[in-house]
Structures are given as structure tokens and as C-alpha cells.
Amino acid sequence: MPAQPQGDVPPLDGSLPDSALDSSGTLAAYVHVPYCRVRCGYCDFNTYTATELGEGANREDYPDQIASEIDLASRVLGKPRALNTVFFGGGTPTLLPASVLGSVLSRLKSVFGVVTGAEVTTEANPDTLSPEYVGELARSGFTRVSVGMQSAVGHVLQTLDRTHDPDRIPEVVAWVKDAGLQVSLDLIYGTPGESLDDWKRSVDVALECEPDHISAYSLIVEPGTKMGAQVRRGELPMPDEDDLADKYEWADSA
Numbered sequence: 538m539p540a541q542p543q544g545d546v547p548p549l550d551g552s553l554p555d556s557a558l559d560s561s562g563t564l565a566a567y568v569h570v571p572y573c574r575v576r577c578g579y580c581d582f583n584t585y586t587a588t589e590l591g592e593g594a595n596r597e598d599y600p601d602q603i604a605s606e607i608d609l610a611s612r613v614l615g616k617p618r619a620l621n622t623v624f625f626g627g628g629t630p631t632l633l634p635a636s637v638l639g640s641v642l643s644r645l646k647s648v649f650g651v652v653t654g655a656e657v658t659t660e661a662n663p664d665t666l667s668p669e670y671v672g673e674l675a676r677s678g679f680t681r682v683s684v685g686m687q688s689a690v691g692h693v694l695q696t697l698d699r700t701h702d703p704d705r706i707p708e709v710v711a712w713v714k715d716a717g718l719q720v721s722l723d724l725i726y727g728t729p730g731e732s733l734d735d736w737k738r739s740v741d742v743a744l745e746c747e748p749d750h751i752s753a754y755s756l757i758v759e760p761g762t763k764m765g766a767q768v769r770r771g772e773l774p775m776p777d778e779d780d781l782a783d784k785y786e787w788a789d790s791a
């Protein structure tokens with residue numbers, strides 16, 4: 538078992554400090570879906586593959602578990618306040634059936650209320666989407682999908698342990714738009730072996746898709762990940778700070 542980070546032990550009844558209960562502010566919900574089909578070598582997010590989970594924590598138990606969490610959040614917050622943003626992140630929320638994500642959203646609506654025009658997003662791995670799936674998300678009240686593209690270049694995706702076919706990205710973006718949803722693309726720059734031309738190609742392909750937003754993350758080599766071990770053993774080089782800066786500046790000007 539990895540050691541837990543040092544810090545205050547959270548109260549088991551879910552109570553929050555007074556500062557977090559300020560009722561004048563707006564309220565947003567983050568729904569964590571801690572499942573992935575495979576773990577990408579660079580990722581240290583709180584997520585689990587199917588074989589890593591025991592009884593009570595697996596995907597079939599998720600709807601009941603999240604319903605209890607929503608009820609607990611509502612008890613802790615006391616006075617109901619409508620949500621102005623809802624974000625489903627992961628992990629890979631879209632590994633769950635769209636109907637399950639829709640029912641979690643319905644529960645949030647009935648317990649808290651969601652304001653008209655609220656942004657309701659789910660993160661998605663491109664491998665998990667289809668026109669039917671995004672259509673069901675739209676009918677359930679989602680307004681936006683954030684797709685993990687990472688790169689348009691095969692060897693870069695391979696180093697990142699990504700399993701999706703880069704040629705599918707424009708098609709996936711078109712499905713999301715056709716369903717009437719906004720679309721955002723995640724990119725990672727600075728992967729070992731990625732040239733400046735590789736990065737330019739990724740940004741160009743992302744821009745050609747005309748998404749509503751692009752998030753470009755500098756690769757962080759996290760300790761405890763497969764990539765962290767590859768770098769420690771000298772099998773992969775640590776991302777170079779000057780290379781990262783050049784890629785950031787190029788993306789910023791594109």
C-alpha cells in the first residue's frame with residue numbers, strides 16, 4: 538500500500554470548515570469516476586483498472602455509492618443551493634454507460650438543482666465514444682465533452698501508452714458537435730521523443746477540428762508511475778525544460 542499524504546485527517550462525517558460553507562458563493566459539483574480500461578504510463582490520477590478493485594468499489598457498485606455521496610454532500614452543505622457547473626472527471630467517466638452518467642446528473646438536479654445554462658461536462662477517452670453515446674449524453678443534459686487527445690502522432694501516443702487511434706480524433710469531435718455539445722481537447726507536450734514538428738502537428742490537427750477549447754498540459758513525470766520508473770532507469774529521458782518552453786511558446790502563438 539502506498540503511504541497516504543501527510544495532513545489533516547478528514548472528518549468521517551464529511552463535515553466542512555465554516556469557510557467552505559459560505560452560502561454567498563456559487564456552487565459547483567465535481568463527480569469523480571475512478572475507472573480506466575488501462576492505466577497510461579504517465580498518469581497518477583486516482584483511478585483503477587477492473588482487476589485492481591475489490592467488492593463495493595467496482596463499476597457495478599458506482600451508482601449506489603455516488604448516490605450516497607451526493608446525499609452526504611447535501612446533508613453537509615445544509616441549505617440547498619443550485620449548481621452552476623457540473624464536471625465529471627476521472628479516470629474515464631465515459632467507461633460507464635451514458636445512462637449511468639445521466640442518472641447521476643438527474644440525482645444532482647433533484648438534490649441540489651442545476652441552474653439554467655449551467656455547463657455540464659464529462660471527460661472522455663476517445664476510445665469510449667460513439668455517436669449513440671454522445672447523443673445520449675446530450676439528451677441527459679450534458680453540454681460539453683472534454684476529449685483526451687494528447688497527441689496526433691503515433692510514436693508519441695505509444696510512449697504515453699495511449700491506446701486510441703489518432704486518426705479517429707476529427708471523427709470523434711464531429712460526433713460531439715453533431716450531438717449539439719461543446720468540445721474541448723486535451724493535449725500533452727514534452728513527451729520523450731516528441732520533436733517540435735510532432736508537437737506542431739498535434740496542435741495543427743487539434744485546431745483543424747475547430748474545438749471550443751484546447752487544454753495543453755506540459756508532461757509531468759510523476760513518481761510512482763510506469764513512466765517515472767522508465768525515467769529513473771534511464772530508459773526514457775526527463776523532459777527538457779527548454780524544449781517544454783519552446784513548445785509552450787509555439788502553442789501560445791498558434
Ligand SMILES: C[S@@+](CC[C@H](N)C(=O)[O-])C[C@H]1O[C@@H](n2cnc3c(N)ncnc32)[C@H](O)[C@@H]1O
Nearest residue numbers: 579580627628660661662685723754755756757
Ligand atoms: C482524467 S484525464 C482525461 C480523460 C481520459 N481519462 C483520457 O485520458 O482520455 C485528464 C487529462 O490530464 C492530463 N494528464 C494526466 N496526467 C498527466 C501528466 N502526468 N502530465 C501532463 N498531463 C497529464 C491528460 O491530458 C488527460 O487528458
Ligand code: SF4
Nearest residue numbers: 573576577580627628
Ligand atoms: S490519462 Fe486518462 S485514461 Fe489515462 S490513466 Fe489517466 S485518467 Fe486513465
